[in-house]
Structure formats: C-alpha cells, structure tokens
Amino acid sequence: MLGGADLVLEKHRHDLIHRQLVDIVGEGNLVVREIDRTIYSIGRNWLARTWMAQGFPVPKADFIVHPTSEVDISRILILANKENIPVTPFGGGSSGMGGNLPLYGGIILDIKKMNKIREIDDKSLTATVESGVNCWKLEDELNRLGYTSGHLPASYFCSCIGGYIACRSAGRLSTKYGKIEDMILALRVVLPSGEVLQTRPAPGKATGPDLNHLFIGCEGTLGVVTQAVMKIHHMPEERRFRGILFPDIHSGIEAMRKIMQRDIVPCLARLYDQEETRTKIRDTWGIEESGAFLVIGFDGLKNMVDLEETVALEICKGEGGKDLGREPGEHWWEHKYDDYYPTPKSLKEYRALLGGREAGGTSDTCTTYDKIEDLYLAMKNTFWEKFGNKYKGWFYGHFSHWYKHGAMLYPRWHLYEVPEEKNLVEIYRDVWSTMVRVALQHGGVINHHHGLGSLLGHLLPEQYGAGFEVLKKIKGSLDPNNILNPGVLGLGGR
C-alpha cells in the first residue's frame, strides 16, 4: 500500500515508518493486526461491506494510530508528508459515505483517545472539548451539570465531535439548536504541515472570512480538528412533544413553513410522508391512521413552551392537521433511537442489504420552501421511474430539520430485486448519482448532514461550479502532497 515495486525495500520502509510511529504514539497506541486493519477499513460502510461480501478486496490502511495529544498529530502529519503517506482521519466510524475509507492505504488517524472535556464555562455557556469526545459522554457530563449541547444525532452512542465537525452533522433537535456548524465558536486544527491553527471563540467577528468554516465540513481533507469550543445551553425547564396527523405531505409542509416563519421554533419537528407514515411509523410507533405524521416538540421556559405549542397547534389545525395529543409525541421521543436497532424481524432485510444482495441509501438534501415540494416529488418520481419499479424498491421520506427559509428532505430508498447479471455496486452508485442530480436540478444540495465522503465527493464540482476551483486551490496550498484523506470531496486521489 505504501507504494514502490521492490518488496524488500518496501518492507524496510514499512518497518522504518512503523518504528517512527511507535516513537510518536507509543506501542500501545499503534494497531497493525491484519484483522484490525480489515475491520477499520470496512466499518459500517455499505460499499466496503458489499465488496467484502462479494469477495472483492477492500482497501486497507497499513497502520492505525491513536494519538493522545495534538503534538502527536502534528508529528504524524510531518512524518506522513516526509514519507508521502496518506492519512485518513477517523472518528466514531459511523460514516456511511466512505469518508473514512483508507482508499490509498497509509495511516488511519483515530482521534478517539483525544477525548478530554477540557473546560465547561458556566458563565459564557461554552464547553471546550477535544475532538475525540463521544457525543453521549459529553451530553451525559453536561446533563449532570444541568446543561445540554442540544446535539442528539442518530449516531449519538458512537460518534464524536471531530466526526460531526468533519461531516456537518445534524441532530434530533437541530431545528432549535442548529447543526454542528451553528454550535462551534472556535477550533484548534493541525494543518497538513503539522502547524497548529487556532480560531478565537468570540461569538461575533468582522475579521474576514471565518476560518472555522474552512474546516467544518472539510471531511479531514484540510486539517485535523483537535479541539472545539462549543456552545452549550441550560437544560430546558420544560420539554414536551406531541403528534399531529396531516391529510397529506403538502399540508404538513405548509404548516411547518408557517410555524417557522411566525418565529415559533420547535426543538423537534419531523414530518413523515404518507408512505413512511403507513409503514415505519405504523410499525414502530403504532400510528394506524393514514396521512402525514408530524412529531413536534418544544422546550424552554414553561410559559414560552405553552405559548409556542398553542400557536403551533392553531397553525397545524388551520392546515387540516389532527392533534393526536402528547402520547405519540412522547413515545416517539422516548424511543427515538429504537428503529436503528436490527431486530429478528428485520434480520432478513439487513442480511440482504449488508450481505451484498440488496442496496439502500439516504439521499438527504435541503432547499428553500418555494422548491421543497417539487424537489420531493421529483426525487420520488425519478426513483420509481428509473429504479423502483425495475428492481422492486421502496421509497419514503421525511422532513426533519426546519429553517425559516426552507427545510431538509430525507428520502430513503431501497432496492430488493437486482438481477444477478446486474452489478449491484454500479446500480447503487447510479441511484445515488441520479438522486443527487435531481436534487441539484431542483435547487437542492448534494447532502445535508452526512458529508460526501468518497461516495458522493465526485459530484461536488456539479454543485460548486467555478467555486470548486477555489476549494481545489485551497487544498493544493494547504496540502500540496495530498496526504490528508485523499479521494473524498472530489478533491482527487493519489
């Protein structure tokens, strides 16, 4: 993987690099077992699991290192530059987009041992944390002290702050508390050269382009985030949820648009289309009636929650929404992670999906209210016309991150019957590319909160246009040897 034709020289070089990595992180923080390299390289990634299931080779890193300090990371990147070895930053390992696939071998830089909560400032309401801190461990510590980060993504129990920053993560409560990029005040970043950059945690600034946003969403291509100053909040005095059933998705979107544009900001708002209401919502949460199910929640001071809930309910009723009361909403919140767990009942589906016989994905996107319904219908219709009917698929979607000016669409799709003679991976890629292009044609973006990884990175020039050259020049300037996460964000491989 390191390159070079002569095996003896290659082995000698491998050993030299091994020794230097041991010098930097210590023997106990270096993993070289074959099976570990396999496990790291496959992870939760559908493509890698399918390659494995179908007997194709999976790209593997040569070394997995666990730095315990910023200095370690700096020294590793200096070594990687000197030896021209690719480095793949690695967080919790939940990426489904191939953002941490070590496509060109080299070093996996696992940041999870950089997991200290350095400071909680109860006056400014900030938490200074290392990038390897796991989300639920941070939230648990904050809750213990009466605070919350407001960031509760599905990967809550496995992912870490650095991964969120790399991929622009969003959590359950993003409509009120924002996505990760809204939660960051300052960053410390090790640049590919090994130098350390630090931004200032001032809540406002007029000092040129905001460097935080150069690294938020860079997916480890421009630097390795080592520390973040995050905004935190007092635990709300009141938090409550309820369920509302709309006759169709149109009325649900209209209600949510009006709620957001009246400056009523729910902490949670998740509107499921008719198909998802009829299937997953019914099976998971027992909602039997047809329509578009909305779970909506409010938190904060009790009086404010009372008022927001009252106004929101009036708007919903005005759009034909039927109030199902608190029970379905509270039930949803209590079981918000449950449908991610495979069950004996869902085993057959998972077996096919992750055993290399079926394909599925989530083509989340985002656009403004004037386009959101057209975008939803276009993605749905295109899926059925090009893939769904042909390969016996399903498609449903929900809208779960709302803004004053638009919303996020979370379409999920699955193909059950791809004929043996068809290349499953090619069809999988084709669905993704097609869905992304439909999104782009209808004013959307390639992705809302999972990042692009190596799966969708090649499509970024289509969204950025001339802007992509700017990104490439920044990459070329910061990382001339292209050591950091090559092959993602469409920035070129090695």
Add this chain to the structure above:
Amino acid sequence: MHIEEISDKIEICAYCPLMCQDICTVFSETKIQSRCPTMQQYMLWLILNGKETYSKEIAEIIYECCCSCLLCQSWCATNQDVPEKVRAARRDVVELNYAPQSVVHLNEATLKSHNPYGEPHDDRFGKIAAKAASKDSDADLLYFVGCTTAYRRPEIANAVTEILQRANVSFDLMKGEEWCCGLPQWDLGLETTTKTLAEHNSNYINKSNHKTVLTSCPECYYMLKEVYPSLGFPIDPEIYHASEYLATLIGERKLSLKGFFDKKVTYHDPCYLGRYAKIFDAPRDVIKTLHGIDFVEMRWIKDKAYCCGGNEGFAMIHPELSARISGKVVDEAQKIEVEGIITACPMCKELLRAHATDKNIEIYDLTELVAKML
C-alpha cells in the same frame, strides 16, 4: 463451530449501526473498532461467511473485546446478549487450540489446583479464621466461599461467618470439596473444565443435606443458580447471595445492627449480582438499615452501572485493561465526594481498592460493614 448455533444473534449485532459502541466497557477504554460489539460481531460474521478464519490473532481479540459486563444489553433496544456470542467464539477458539497462553495457563491452574489463581488447594480456607472452619454436617446452610474470597479477600468470608454465628445460623463449608464455581472458565470458553467443576460441586452439594447454599460472591451465585442447570448440573438447595440473605435476616430481626457508621458512601452494583441476577434492591435495603450512614447514588446505577473491570477470568487475562476499567468506577464515586464505596462482590472489592487508596476512598464489602455493626 459454536458460533453457527447462534448465527442469527450474531448477525443482529453485526448489522447494528454501532448503537452501543461507546456504551461498551472495553471499547470505552481501548477505542479500537474491533473491540466494540458491532465490529467484534461483524468479525464473527466474516468467519461465519467464510471471509475470515479463526487464527491466533483473531483469538486475541475475542478474548480482549468483552469483559462480559453485559452493560451493552441494558442499553440495547433489542436486548442482545453480547457475552453469550463472545463465549461461543471463545469455545471455538479453545477447541482450535488458538486460545492465548494466559487462558491455557488459567485452565491448567484450575485443573491442578481447583482455582484459577493456581493457589494451593489445601490453603483454600487457610486465611479464614478458625471459628469458621468447624464442620457442622447437620447445618441447614452451606456457605460456598469462592476462590476470590478464599485467596484474595478472606475478610469477606470472616465477616459472613461472623454474621451467621451472631444470627445463630448453623452452617457448613465444603472445605476440601469446594472447587472453583467455574465462572471464569465458562466465560473463557473452557467448556470441559467448566463442566468438570460444575459436576463436582453440584454432586457434593446435592448429596449433602443442606437446605440452603449461601454465596458472598455474585459470580459463584450466578454460576450455581443459573449456569449449572443450563449445563445439566442443577443444584437442589435454595441458593442465596449474601445481600439477599442479610436483608432477610435483618427483616426478620435475627440480626441486630447496633453500630453507628457515620460516613458518606455509595454502592457499586456488581455485574453478576445486578445485570445478570437482577438483584438491585437487596443490598440497598441492607445499606439503608445502617445507623448514621449518608448514602448517595452514583450517576449510573443498577442495570446501567459501570463495570469494575470484569470477572475473575477477564481480570486475570487482561490485568492492565481491567485496572483501567475499574478506575472509572472510583472516578465516578469521587465526583459525588464519598468516603467509601460499598459493593457486594469480592472481585469488585479487589479491583476497586487498587484505585481507591490514593483518593482516600474506602472499599467495603456489604458483609464487612454489617459485621462491623453487630
């Protein structure tokens, strides 16, 4: 392969999107992907599907990846038992002769000395005060001491016997006939040895006339009560853990606690007493009867309590990792500013005390505290 018998269960974890990754006790310390339940089970999936084969390298991971604390199950929406799956893989590894040397040594020690520590069998009750060593074959109660209590924490056995005497309960010990309960061997996949131990102990106990078996070790308790029957060696007498038995003695006023314990303390739930045997209230009920005690709970308790570093087997195979794990429990206790941690397990006491001294925190077994209050 034993893992083939539970392949459906393995698949459920292998397909899971890492939902218990940072819950996992071992992963939280090692931060290595193959140590998290999803990916260790995916590794077994690869073996089941012929993409990997067992090897010494894989065997090392199978022994390191799980301390059998069962914490993952407490958070799992589908109630998966990861240690069960790991045990199946360990049985495979043992049969293929890939088990690490430390496991082989533990097995040899057990076969030679009837305890995993390799301590002389004749010294099993050598540290237990003479007053407890009298044989009373007509006694209703048999006290199964256990290896860790006998060889590492004999003060617990002395406390138990003192309590029994003060409560006028006649009791007996198995003396030369008490062999290891077999839990470390069972957990490490040493199936043949486990059955040998279970058969010996159950035969002796069932041939005696005791109506009750008492253990002060949750591992012995769980093994005798739950695992022996599943292995085909059920125990006829009723089996009680000391915490249950103490709660009954106190409730029936057979024990009078006169002392005053003026300290701020917390309680650590042992994995095999809590998550495995579901005994959460009895030890707390006993603690609350101690006069003067200022009892506070840690952040995560009962089925979600942190593990203290694994059972005897894991702690012996991976002492350094086990020690790191146990340090976290003491750190948690320190956050609530207690002077002492009460537990109800000799292994927990053994592991926690190594971290507690520096922090001026005392570690007590529940039986010791009760004995002091008599």
